[in-house]
């Protein structure tokens with residue numbers, strides 16, 4: 049067994065655990081390998097995602113695993129890591145937990161906030177990586193290496209977009225976590241955080257919880273399916289006596305004022321259904337993010353906006369609202385694109401930042417998805433109500449090229 053790897057379940061070994069500890073959720077990515085081989089000088093792999101390799105490199109074949117936990121339940125995450133011994137993959141040269149040689153890559157604010165807790169509970173040091181660096185690295189990795197990662201969402205239909213590696217930049221990356229970061233990406237490691245908003249996923253979940261008494265984020269999202277935003281939102285037609293305001297391009301059904309009806313209805317909170325409240329809230333926040341994103345895309349002349357972060361959850365109404373907003377404001381000039389691994393950008397970026405850790409003390413040179421994945425092949429599912437329920441613990445079959 050190589051240092052830095054752990055033998056689990058027969059032939060499989062785990063390595064390269066990476067964490068993204070955010071304000072709402074902790075995301076984990078780790079690699080379990082089941083085969084090792086090497087590729088020759090200039091040998092071109094025959095798979096569709098072929099890669100020209102200029103030296104003889106070891107190739108580790110295995111699966112990339114994803115998992116997430118609520119940050120408020122960090123003890124469940126620590127227990128998951130401990131039970132599966134995921135952290136031992138970060139211990140080099142036979143280093144025991146607690147020694148300086150036991151490090152795990154981590155990003156997000158929690159990499160600072162919980163560093164002592166990880167040290168005390170698991171005996172590992174969190175090797176901190178910058179959050180924005182990781183978001184960008186994760187997005188670039190997914191867009192370049194994972195087949196059918198990005199898609200548009202229009203009228204209930206998702207269309208996967210082929211990414212031309214030579215025509216990827218510049219783009220706007222909008223990561224909707226607890227708060228929202230907007231990053232102009234110009235290349236690998238070349239980016240600028242151009243904007244952000246504090247009205248994000250944490251706002252939806254926090255306000256939604258207070259207004260509906262929901263016990264979980266999924267419950268709140270589920271409620272929004274059955275709700276009707278017109279009960280609470282004030283529409284243009286409500287103000288204009290059922291008419292549209294065509295001169296400025298507003299239909300009668302456009303929202304003139306989110307939650308605006310509540311001022312005139314003479315009703316109490318309990319008179320509104322949790323379903324309608326959730327729907328209006330989701331619409332308000334998605335609309336706002338879509339609009340700010342478009343304005344930033346306009347600022348820099350960017351045509352493509354990729355949306356990530358766990359707020360989206362592959363949720364149809366959220367994606368539809370963002371897509372319609374971007375389309376409406378840009379008059380069709382800019383496009384909203386979504387990512388299948390939306391919530392794992394930071395964790396993937398931290399994973400990709402491994403240099404002196406993991407198997408053979410090696411550098412993770414490149415990670416390549418093994419074959420186009422289909423639901424039946426890997427058990428992988430598109431998130432949320434798009435085509436079934438969200439699976440918290442996904443994995444992708446892939447190869448890690450190391451040097």
Ligand SMILES: Nc1ncnc2c1ncn2[C@@H]1O[C@H](COP(=O)(O)OP(=O)(O)OP(=O)(O)O)[C@@H](O)[C@H]1O
Nearest residue numbers: 070071072073225226227249250253265357358359
């Ligand atoms: N099971 C869940 N529990 C809580 N929030 C969830 C859940 N699933 C999705 N969300 C949404 O995702 C948001 C968190 O997204 P994400 O994990 O990308 O951000 P974060 O890293 O926690 O936040 P930040 O980057 O701002 O620190 C929550 O605020 C909420 O809107």
Ligand SMILES: CC(C)(CO)[C@@H](O)C(=O)NCCC(=O)O
Nearest residue numbers: 225226227228229243244245246
């Ligand atoms: C503070 C971070 C970067 C933490 O992930 C995120 O929550 C965020 O981008 N918030 C928005 C902050 C702002 O730009 O107003």
